[in-house]
Amino acid sequence: MSIQLNAINCFYGAHQALFDINLACPQGETLVLLGPSGAGKSSLLRVLNLLELPRSGSLQIAGNHFDFSQTPSDNAIRELRQNVGMVFQQYNLWPHLSVMQNLIEAPCRVLGLSKDAARARR
Structure with a gap:
């Protein structure tokens, strides 16, 4: 499964957690997110599973395309989550x-x- 993010911006209230993130991870590649606390690693992972909806940008993952200028439908979110999961560090x-x-x-x-x-x- 390939992953592509374009110009992703994510906020928690007035705090911007992700600033214009662009990322491409081709199918079969391994990607490591490394950074200090508060760098946005968890926010980025939550965007990949649509647990957080960015204010802007686009995401392609698991054959799905999301343009965040519009809110994804519940069906589109459900379809993505049937193929993309997340295990939380502090479950x-x-x-x-x-x-x-x-x-x-x-x-x-x-x-x-x-x-x-x-x-x-x-």
Whole structure:
């Protein structure tokens, strides 16, 4: 899967986390993001999975193209997330859910599976 970002700008309120980011990573290449705390590494990863929506720019990933002059549709976001995942450094489980409920949450929300179908995917 190739990844291309063009002129990505991402804000948290008035704070600009990503400044006009351009990046190309051809299929089969390995890319390392390295930098100090607050440099925008996590923000960039969150943009790749559309957990954060940039104010401007474009993204091509997993056969999908997003032009952030418009808000992507829920269906387009769901389709991307079926093919692009992210494992957080500080993952958090929902303490009010059982282990099984935590495990099936993503397949139910992202893939649209029923709880029974998600449980059967073991």
